[in-house]
Amino acid sequence: MTSATDDDTLSGLDWAKQRGMGALAEKMGIEWVEFSLERCVATMPVEGNTQPVGLLHGGAYVVLGESLGSMAANLHAGPGRLAVGVDINATHTRSATSGVVTGVCTPVHLGRSIAVHEIAVTDDQGRRCSTIRITNMIKDMPQR
Numbered sequence: 001m002t003s004a005t006d007d008d009t010l011s012g013l014d015w016a017k018q019r020g021m022g023a024l025a026e027k028m029g030i031e032w033v034e035f036s037l038e039r040c041v042a043t044m045p046v047e048g049n050t051q052p053v054g055l056l057h058g059g060a061y062v063v064l065g066e067s068l069g070s071m072a073a074n075l076h077a078g079p080g081r082l083a084v085g086v087d088i089n090a091t092h093t094r095s096a097t098s099g100v101v102t103g104v105c106t107p108v109h110l111g112r113s114i115a116v117h118e119i120a121v122t123d124d125q126g127r128r129c130s131t132i133r134i135t136n137m138i139k140d141m142p143q144r
Contacts, residue, residue: 012036016071025067028060033102040072040105046096055095056129062090065119065132068105073115073136076107083115083136090132099124103132113138 010018012035021030028049034041042064049060066088073083101121108116119132 012040012075015075016040019071019074021067021071024063028063030064030067035071035075037072037076037107037110040068041102042068042105043100043102045100046098050097054097056097056101058090058092058130061092061101061121061130062088062132064101064103064121065090065105065130066134068103068119069117069132069134070136072105072107072117073134073138076110076115077138080141081138082141083138085134086137087135088132090130092130094123094127094129096123096129101129108133111138 013032016032016035021032029045030042032042044060044064046056049057051057066085069088070083070085077083101123103119103121105117105119108118115136115138117134119134120128121130121132122128
C-alpha cells in the first residue's frame with residue numbers, strides 16, 4: 001500500500017473497517033467490499049433507503065458516494081491530516097427499486113491540499129444509476 005496509515009501493516013480495507021464509516025452509513029447498511037488508494041467499493045441495500053414511491057432515495061446515493069469519497073480522501077491524506085468535503089454533486093440516471101447497489105470510487109485528482117473522486121453507483125444488473133463527484137480539502141488535523 002502506498003498511502004501513509006497510522007499502521008503501515010494494515011491493508012486499506014482493514015484501515016477502513018477499523019476507522020468505521022459513521023453512524024449514518026451504518027444505519028443505511030453500507031458495507032465495504034474493497035478499499036485502496038486506486039479503488040474503493042461498497043454496497044448498500046435498496047430496502048430501507050427508499051423514497052415513498054419505492055425508488056432508492058437520491059440522497060441515499062449521495063450518502064454512499066460521500067462515504068466512499070471522503071474515506072478514500074482520508075486514506076490519501078495520511079496520519080495527522082484530515083480530508084473534509086467542500087463540494088459534492090450527483091447525477092441520477094436510473095432508479096433502483098430492489099436488491100443492492102454498488103458504489104465504485106476512483107480518484108480524479110490526488111493532491112496535497114485537494115482530492116477529487118468519482119463514484120459510479122450501479123444496480124444488481126450492472127446498470128449505472130448515479131454518478132457522484134466529491135471534492136475534499138486536505139488539511140492538518142486540528143490540535144486538541
